[in-house]
Amino acid sequence: MTTESRIASFFGLDDMGWAKHANPWSGWTRFITCLPLFALAVWSRVxxxxxxxxxxxxxxxxxxxxxxxxxxxxxxxxxxxxxxxxERFWSNRHRVPVPARHQIMPNILNVASLTGFPFLVWGLVAIDPWPTIFGMAMIIGGKLWYIDRMAILYEDMIVQRPELRYRQPSETSSR
Structure with missing residues (x-):
């Protein structure tokens, strides 16, 4: 089991969960709101x-x-x-292997994204906008690049195995 599949399991990402997670409204509102709202909430301690x-x-x-x-x-x-x-294919790579060209970059991009975390923490502790904004930009920028690579991974996977292409699950599906 991969770290990513454990995280997906923790968040309850079964077939329906992944389908909801993939909704563009969910994806874009995560990028736009989650980290900035959290930072503002932490700053509200002042x-x-x-x-x-x-x-x-x-x-x-x-x-x-x-x-x-x-x-x-x-x-x-x-x-x-x-x-x-x-991202779902990547998290389940222990069950369904991903193409060799996708084995390294997702890890590099996750580490790159995490390099923003110390800056974010510094900015939140010090109530300093510059490290906060820089940290958020590193985290969000890295995550966007990661998602872009995951879109390419998805396209490669469905070319190799068309049966893996997304089909809208029924409400009772929970594989």
Whole structure:
């Protein structure tokens, strides 16, 4: 089992979960809102004191709720949907191998994205906008590049094995 498949399992990403996660509304609102809302919630400790735990909890709830808040994607035409489905292939590579050309770059991009984390933490602790913004840009930029590579992985996988192409699951599907 891969680290990514454990994370997917923790977040309840079965067939329906992945289909909802791939909805462009879910994908783009994650990029636009999750990290900035969390950062703002942490910064609110300056204005709200201990009451800042309320917006922090709200931001964390949104991060958890977002992949569940939207209906399943209809098809795989959207770039972000293909990226999420490629991410699913990547997380399940222990069961269905991915092409050799996709073995290294996802790990590099995940590490690159994580390099923004210390800057984000520094900015949140110091209430300093520059390291906060720089950290968020590194994290989000790395994740966007990762999703782009996952879209390419998805396209390669469905060319090799057309039966893997996304088909909208029924509401009772939970594979």
């Amino acid at each position: 204005w709200l004191g201990w009451w800042s735990l309320v917006p922090i909890a709200g931001a964390l709830l949104w991060i958890w709720l977002n992949p569940r808040a939207f209906g399943p994607v209809q098809d795989d035409r959207a770039w972000i949907a293909r990226g999420v489905f490629g």
